[in-house]
Amino acid sequence: MPTPSSPYSFGLEKNVANFAALSPLGFIERAASVFPDYPAVVHQQTRRSWSETYRRCRQLAGALHGRGIGKGDTVAVMAPNIPAMFEVHFGVPMAGAVLNALNIRLDAEALAFILQHAEAKVVIVDREFSGVIERALNMLEHRPLVIDIDDPYFEGGHLIGECDYEALLAEGSDGYVWQMPDDEWDAISLNYTSGTTGNPKGVVYHHRGAYLNAMSNIVSWNMGQHPVYLWTLPMFHCNGWCFPWSVAAAAGVNLCLRHVRDDAIYTAIREEKVSHFCGAPIVLNMLNNASAELKAGIDHAVNVMTAGAAPPAAVIQNMEAMGFTVTHVYGLTETYGPSVVCEWHDAWNDRGQDEIARLKARQGVRAPMLDGLMVANPDTLEPVPRDGQTMGEIFMRGNLVMKGYLKNPSTTEASFVGGWFHSGDLAVWHPDGYIEIKDRSKDIIISGGENISSIEVEDVLYRHPQVMEAAVVAKDDEKWGEVPCAFVTLKEAADISEADIIAFCRDNMAHFKVPKCVIFGSLPKTSTGKIQKFVLRERVSL
Template sequence: MSTDIFEAGLGKSAANYTALTPLSFIERAASVYPRRLAVIHGEIRRTWQDTYARARRLASALAARGIGAGDTVAVMLPNTPAMVEAHFGIPMLGAVLNTLNTRLDAATLAFMLNHGEAKALLVDREFSEVMRAVLPAVERPIFVVDVDDPLYTGPGERIGEIEYEALLASGDPNYAWQPPQDEWDAISLNYTSGTTGNPKGVVYHHRGAYTAAISNILEWDMPKHAVYLWTLPMFHCNGWTFPWAIAARAGVNVCLRKVDAKAIFDLIRSERVTHYCGAPIVHNLLVNAPDELKAGIEHRVHAMVAGAAPPAALIESLERLGFELTHVYGLTEVYGPASVCPQQQEWSSLDIGERARLNARQGVRYHLQDGCAVLDPDTMTPVPADGETIGEIMFRGNITMKGYLKNATATEEAFRGGWFHTGDLGVAYPDGYVRIKDRSKDIIISGGENISSIEIEDVLYRHPAVMAAAVVAKPDPRWGETPCAFVELKNGATATAADLIAHCKLHLAGFKVPRAIEFLELPKTSTGKIQKFELRKLAKSVAAIDV
């Protein structure tokens, strides 16, 4: 039978097809649950109806100032209501949201604004000083908006043309925004550290943001009206797409400007927080907090951790608190987490050590991701599922970036063979779960942030006394990993660890500065290549420096 009968007269139309976009989530939340709480920030309590109107005002006001489809709007914001609104109001224009890492230095931020061709910038007053240093280096006119959060009482001057609330007041709460014509349209731009000094611009599409958000809900069995605490920075992979996921569940965004154990426990109790995410450092902060801060939490809290595998002690401590931990894995290129380690019923009878070993794996693909596999990068065939044979962890499917902005070569290489190459080396187990064994990209993951070892090495090489330098990850009980530098000095030259630390601080964001420096003749191959695998062994015994 010809398949043509299933095509004739059965085309797409407005009645049977619309582009997937997470913007539909806020429209539905405001329509179905207009009076349900959407945002908590200090004394601020806003409903979904309020939040939707404010997002539309933002879109309207930016449109009136010439921002439109395909334009980049950057934001330098902590986890505040304005950041939640930006995830909806900016894409409503067809514009692209670029969330800037608030921990970065001026030079890196300037590169991002220029590379992404930002036409507008929203900046919280806390970061006005660094952004004041950035703006002279921006190569095109940029419309700057100050966000003067009432909960911020520290230093910082307004540097923009208008304050955020005044901007919103000029907008239309009934602005008739349009969903994207094509779900492949860009929704956001996120920069990630790679193996070169300049970060790469990862472009997300509406379909990916939609499917990633839905997958987060499914992996966590996130209920309607969940109360989500923003311990994870929204600038990091768009908060792993949770701004959109919370809207889909008509949940509550409990905003948090800064990670602080007392503030977190107070909010968990007072707002009955049900869910939060974070790097291992956040969870370690909570389990190691004084007992008096932890008292009085009588409801179940669901925690999600990504990055370094959770050790047995962390899992056990969270269980004593009544927190249930879910381990996920991913990268910026796959919208944050795109695989999860679902716990099997039979694991509950195992001792804590064995459960921790099983939970430490990176797991299986997300519901709406097409594949997560360990492949031989040369043959692109699966490695044996024996828990021993090393291959490269790869993803493919909807929860994968469009590609790298203005970098077709890197995009083509990343997607070679029809899979996204993570650069992470791992193994597959008989039960289908995967686990990382090493990172082929030499990326250091510190406190959930990616740090390029080559970027640090480039800075060290600028010091006049340095002959050669190599940076590797050093295990750290608080941050997961921190940069450890091994330095070979020029003949006759002198420099101390303090000298090099001071030099690095001049050129790097604080979290990228090495916390350990060791002087030695670097081990090299016969061709002169530095043997980093030898240095990784040494890093485990090198003392950290208080920087």
């Protein structure tokens, strides 16, 4: 910092000519100004340009303002990946309000808790989810303003609101003059964690972090100008990993997708020339196992970004065998989605396919806008050796870390002890600086005093040609304390036994890591495709 005697200390102050708060809201104004007629949103037969989309966002902001919604008010939205869901990412914060995109898989009780905790003043709901929202609203003391999204391409549900979304927009002027935030630290959105152990926590994002992660996405993925982005990733999940703002910054095309199905994805890729899409490993696995007929006719470059659960190397390898380029990222709700990326080095191109897949399955290094990343002892915060073997917890710091948990100061403080965000994920640090997750701290299996990574065992299971999905959890054992138990979903028409799976594992890993039991059937998942291991742990404890 300059000393008082420094010539740089005087007369060089911030003012409106040389400083502006960072906010992703400016991205859509630029896209509409520079590329007004370029396509912005595609939803079946509906196609809108960037100027049209920006006009609708201003109308939404103006309408909310006219309804008395302003700074610090929460606007909740329950909708799939349709145009309105994209528009609220701009229109709501343009009114100064905070966007709370609701998980469409939650039950009424969880939704009621969130709406009450967030003090939602408005709930915008697509008619597909009107039933569950109506039940949630009946549990509240005070009913917020309810607005229906009446999507003409969806049949079902019913209308429960005061008016529909289009009527609300008609209340607002397309000349509404919105203001950038005075302070980039202001909240822009609120996202709730899954709440698998107790009530979900409300994660607060600020404008600065949203801006920087949106740009970080573009840089780390080489998105360039005018990408054609397919919305397979839910926009309610970490605000779509900040990609609504990324696509606006790149003046790309938002291809909307109400339901994530293999036929719809392949049709969109083929017909709309999709250049980029994101998805959890479960989505990639679904695409890998689609029919050859669905996969046919794709002859252009397609970039895939995956995260959410540590993807087995076999899943990445199979996607790349189809000609897709996979980028593996890692992050949490608390870090705006992806904040770590497995950057690729050209020197690795001549490695064998198995080695390439293994390298790409690592979580990687800090993304361009993340300030700090380390693997360290969770008690002392001493970094672990970069030997690829010593396990520690992943810690992050910087602009891509949340403001904190809403109305939860003690948990916020605990998560930031030592000046780092504590992820709860266990990893090793490789000599080249890349981190590799081995497990959640609660998922590690301790058998006879030895740590067993459930992810490592799952990676072997996914290599079996008849295995569709796999998850491994600890099962109590009288002799060893804990042993691995595998839950496996087989591919259609597969014919294989528990003994066959165990024998395959024995041939491909240290014997003490081999599952001692195998249970066949479907796996419970969250709305973002993560396997719910806590449910599996409950099953083996019965």
